[in-house]
Amino acid sequence: MNMHDDVSAIADRVSSFFRLPFATESIPGGFAEALIADHYDGEVLATYDFVDVICSKEQIGWQVKSTKATTPVTWKRAKIEGSVELIQDSDLSGDTSILGAKIIESCNDHVQESLDKYGLREIRYARIISCPGRFTYFEKHLVDANSRTLFEPTDYTWAWSKPKRTRVKEQLRALHGFRGEDKWFAWHGRGENQLHFTGERNWWPNVDPEVESVTRLKHGQQRTWPELIDWLREDA
Numbered sequence: 001m002n003m004h005d006d007v008s009a010i011a012d013r014v015s016s017f018f019r020l021p022f023a024t025e026s027i028p029g030g031f032a033e034a035l036i037a038d039h040y041d042g043e044v045l046a047t048y049d050f051v052d053v054i055c056s057k058e059q060i061g062w063q064v065k066s067t068k069a070t071t072p073v074t075w076k077r078a079k080i081e082g083s084v085e086l087i088q089d090s091d092l093s094g095d096t097s098i099l100g101a102k103i104i105e106s107c108n109d110h111v112q113e114s115l116d117k118y119g120l121r122e123i124r125y126a127r128i129i130s131c132p133g134r135f136t137y138f139e140k141h142l143v144d145a146n147s148r149t150l151f152e153p154t155d156y157t158w159a160w161s162k163p164k165r166t167r168v169k170e171q172l173r174a175l176h177g178f179r180g181e182d183k184w185f186a187w188h189g190r191g192e193n194q195l196h197f198t199g200e201r202n203w204w205p206n207v208d209p210e211v212e213s214v215t216r217l218k219h220g221q222q223r224t225w226p227e228l229i230d231w232l233r234e235d236a
Contacts, residue, residue, distance in 0.1 A: 003139055010039050011137040014128060015215050025068060026130050032066045036126055048076070050114040051123060059121040061114055063142070065200075066128035078106045078187060078195040087189060090160070090175075100158030100177055103187050103195065104151045111143055111150050121145045125203060135215055138205050155179050161186075 013035050017027050033044045033052050042055035042062075051061030065073055080086065086099045111123060125140040143150050156177045164171040174196075177185035184199025 006039065007137060007139055010035060010126075011135075011215050013039070014135065014137055025132065026071075027066045027128050027135065029064060029066045032126070032128050033064050036062055036064060049117065050110045051118065051120070053126070054118050054120065056118070059119060061118055061120045061123045062126040062139070063123065064126045066130070068130045073197045073200045075107060075185075075195040075197040076110065077193045078103055078189070079193050080106060080189060083189050083193075096158035096160065096175060099175060099189075100156060101153040103158075103175070103177065103185065104153040104156060107151055107195075108149055112148050115143065115145065115148060127203070129204065136204075137215070140203055140205070156184065 014027060014032065017031055029052075030044075036042070037044045037053045037055075040053070040055040040060070041057065042053050042060075044053055045051065050063055052064040053062040054060070067073065080099070080102045083099075083102075086102065090096045090099050114120065114123060122144045123142045125142050127136075127138055127140070129136040156179055158175055158177050160173045161176055163173055172188065172190040175185075175187045175189060176183050177187070179199060179202075182199065182202070184197070184202075186196040186198060188194045188196075
């Protein structure tokens with residue numbers, strides 16, 4: 001597989017979404033998954049596994065994300081075993097390292113489960129970033145059969161956020177994971193266990209034509225509803 005050619009071809013097909021009369025600035029993840037699966041002769045998985053698309057022939061899987069540039073990415077609901085006790089211990093001792101390591105372990109386990117379950121030799125990250133008037137599509141190698149660990153626990157430090165109060169109620173504190181000075185994770189384990197992946201922005205490429213395609217959208221290309229209906233009638 002030539003990743004550069006694949007990325008360009010998929011980006012060209014993604015741009016077709018904006019010809020639809022109901023198109024918005026953000027490209028639906030399901031649309032992106034379907035195009036990626038079709039391009040690689042793979043299949044979309046209707047599961048909560050780390051990979052959303054797999055190509056069994058090439059033994060490659062893709063985690064697919066598609067949002068506006070300003071929308072935070074959620075990793076998953078990270079339910080940590082023994083989290084109630086671990087949270088209490090961190091409150092009493094001030095030591096968040098054990099709980100933080102458990103969160104990283106949960107992320108790594110999530111990835112490795114897909115490697116084993118689907119017999120994959122590689123997992124990639126496929127990402128669409130939508131901005132006004134353009135979008136970026138890229139793919140990034142994450143792990144493979146020989147290098148299975150995505151995050152090293154020792155790379156991160158952890159701290160509870162400060163309490164915040166809105167006009168309605170006090171927000172529960174989240175556990176923030178930092179890599180150096182940059183915040184990478186926010187785990188809302190005192191509530192619904194959502195794990196926000198702020199550090200995902202560090203995966204965005206810097207205009208590298210080998211892994212990235214930036215497409216500027218052309219105005220006036222959108223089809224009308226009658227045109228779409230006529231096309232579907234002809235196809236039927």
